[in-house]
Structures are given as structure tokens and as C-alpha cells.
Amino acid sequence: MCENFPVASYHHGNLRAALIDTSLKLIEEKGVRALTLREIGTRAGVSRTAAYRHFTNKADLLAAISEAGFKEFGDALEAARQQAIDSPLEAMAVAYVRFASQHSAHYEVMFEDSSVPGGEYAVRAFNILEETVRQGQKAGQIRPGDSIQLARLLWSLVHGISTLRLDPDPTNFTIFCAEVLRTGLANHSA
Amino acid sequence: MCENFPVASYHHGNLRAALIDTSLKLIEEKGVRALTLREIGTRAGVSRTAAYRHFTNKADLLAAISEAGFKEFGDALEAARQQAIDSPLEAMAVAYVRFASQHSAHYEVMFEDSSVPGGEYAVRAFNILEETVRQGQKAGQIRPGDSIQLARLLWSLVHGISTLRLDPDPTNFTIFCAEVLRTGLANHSA
DNA sequence: ACCTGAACACCGTTCAAGT
DNA sequence: ACCTGAACACCGTTCAAGT
Numbered sequence A, B: 001m002c003e004n005f006p007v008a009s010y011h012h013g014n015l016r017a018a019l020i021d022t023s024l025k026l027i028e029e030k031g032v033r034a035l036t037l038r039e040i041g042t043r044a045g046v047s048r049t050a051a052y053r054h055f056t057n058k059a060d061l062l063a064a065i066s067e068a069g070f071k072e073f074g075d076a077l078e079a080a081r082q083q084a085i086d087s088p089l090e091a092m093a094v095a096y097v098r099f100a101s102q103h104s105a106h107y108e109v110m111f112e113d114s115s116v117p118g119g120e121y122a123v124r125a126f127n128i129l130e131e132t133v134r135q136g137q138k139a140g141q142i143r144p145g146d147s148i149q150l151a152r153l154l155w156s157l158v159h160g161i162s163t164l165r166l167d168p169d170p171t172n173f174t175i176f177c178a179e180v181l182r183t184g185l186a187n188h189s190a
Numbered sequence C, D: 001a002c003c004t005g006a007a008c009a010c011c012g013t014t015c016a017a018g019t
Helices: A007-012 A015-030 A038-043 A058-083 A086-104 A104-110 A122-136 A148-165 A170-183 B005-013 B016-028 B037-044 B057-083 B090-103 B104-110 B118-138 B147-163 B169-185
Strands: none
Touching: A015 A038, A015 A058, A015 A104, A015 A170, A038 A058, A058 A086, A058 A104, A058 B169, A086 A104, A086 A122, A086 A148, A086 A170, A086 B016, A122 A148, A122 A170, A148 A170, A148 B147, A170 B147, A170 B169, B016 B037, B016 B057, B037 B057, B057 B090, B057 B104, B057 B118, B090 B104, B090 B118, B090 B147, B118 B147, B147 B169
């Protein structure tokens, strides 16, 4: 991070990164809806229109933030999939919810439009989910069936957990949800 | 609905309802973020500041829309619970997703802030979910355990399905999800 | 009581001008 | 190339004034 660099350093070509950095901090503080280009400029030590040298407009800035977020997101999911051998689905779910919780500014921008983004990194991130389902099916851990539909179910669940935040401990709640989803909501002793 | 009434009728005390009606239409067309008080006024045939006679500000208008939405929402969930005897959980899930799909403007406003609303009607709506879980547990259909946590799982899932809309047929996808959730994601034949 | 129109402080965006 | 400051067309909100 470069928040303590002198203002002069922004004039050497890293203003773009500084603007994104500043934006993420402002989003964390007040939410995306309160984000203004003018305040970003002021906080970054440049004029209110300096951002237009690096982004065509505000939407373009947000798109850049979203793309960077999906890249990190995919890396986190990929790491979770490779590490967990016994229960990759639970590991993925936890990694998903943890990312949304710890990178709330990124996550907010990524799913701002309430429509699924179609960017390269977004597609990659969600392909990882589906691959995990197929992997589990091959290993005999997950029921057979349309892996895309099963991945959509999983994705909907972790997205709902992440945006609704009904439980104060997201990780613990996600582990609980993964267990119930795995074994089923039905009463097996009946 | 009163969309075809003469403009003069708005001056007889029903401007408040007309403003909410107009807002919902504008939200359906362009989304909440593009909603402006000025356009609401113009579309309703009054001045750009007429709304301030009925709402303290824009946030208050949105709060009124949200509250009315949660009231209708609760009615829909309650009706679904009372009708379905054999699988109340699936009926609730379908009713939830169908409401979000058919009342997208209302739903968008209701969950705009990405934080759970605490209003009277919102609490009522989600108590119905939990009651359904307890009901299913008493009937021996649903596994025992903390009904609040199980309701939170269900709620997260249907909210995720509603906001992400990964499947073109929300109702059909919800029935699929309810079946998987009921019987479990694990491979039972292994 | 209810509505209007001008006014104020914001915002995104453009553009001529500076280095 | 990169940044600035004035300017324009929008917003939400306030308020004195009209009926």
C-alpha cells in the first residue's frame, strides 16, 4: 500500500492505482452510493477531475475496481479448492463468504448492479465453483446431476449469506450451512 | 390502481399513493439508483417538490415503499404457508422467489441497503419463515436443531436466488433447490 | 392545507488552458 | 502527457410566496 507516499508520487504514473485505493477506502467508510469522484480526488491529493486522465468516467472506475476484485476473488477460491481435499465444497463456501466479509468494498462493487457480471475474471471465478462440484461428483462425494445447476444453488446460498449477513460470525454460519446442505434438511431419523 | 385518473384527483388527498405508484414504475424501468424526485413529480403531474408535502425526504419515500413491500411480502408468505400442507418449505421458498421476481421494484427497495431491515412488517415476514421451520420440525419433516439458524439458511438461499437470478426460470430453479436442500447434496448411493 | 418557483449546495462531466 | 479551474446540466432540499 502507498497511502503514506508524498502527493508528488501520484504524478509519476501511479495515480490510477492510488485512485482505486482511495475509492476502496471511501466505499468501506460510506458505501458505494456515497462515492463521489470529487472526494476521491481530494483524498488522493489531486483535482476533482484528475480521474478522467485514467478512467473514461465514474462507471469505468467502478468497472476497474470490480475486475480487480474478481481477480483476487478467483485466486482466493482457487487456493481454497487446491488446499481442501476432504471437503472442497465447504472450503469453497467458507472462502467465498470470507472474501465477501473481508473485502466488503470490493464485493459491494462486484455485485452492485444485482445482475451477474460477465467479465473474464468473473466467469473464471464461477467456473471454479462448478469445477469443484464436478470434482466432488467424480470423487463420489456429491450426488450426480447437472453440475451447473448444483453450482448455481451453491453460489446463490453463499451470495445470500454474504449480502444478508444474518449471523454475526459468517465463517461459523457458513460451516453450519454447508453441513446442512450436505446431509439435507429432512429429518433422517423419522 | 389509479394511473388513468385526471391529474386533478391528485389534489384531493391521494397524491401520496400516486407518488409511490409512480416511483415503483420508474424503478421498474430504470432501477432505484436512477430514481429522482424531480422525475417522480413530473410523471405524477405535480411540481418537483410536491413530494415534500407527503414525505420528509427521498429516504422517507423509499422507506414507505419498503414498508408497503414488506407488508405484501408477508401476506404472500403467510398465504403460501397456510395452503401447502405436505411441503411447506418448498411452498415458502417458491412464494419468496416469486414475489421477488414479480415485485422486483418493491424487492429492490426492500433490500437496497444490503442490511436487514428491522421494521415491524419486515420482522413479521421473516418470523413466518422461522415458524414454518418449527412447524416442519414438529411434523417430523425437518431435522431438529436451532430453527433460527435453519431459517437463516433458507432465507439466505432464497435471497441469493432472487438477487442473482442465475436461472431464467426462477420458480423451477427454486423447486430444484428445495429438493436438493431437503435430501442433501451428498451422494447417498455411495 | 396544499402546491409552486426560485434558490442553494451538491454531483458527474466537458473543455480550454496551463506545465 | 498530465493536471487544473471554470463551466454546464443535473440532483436533493429549503423556503418564501401563492391558492
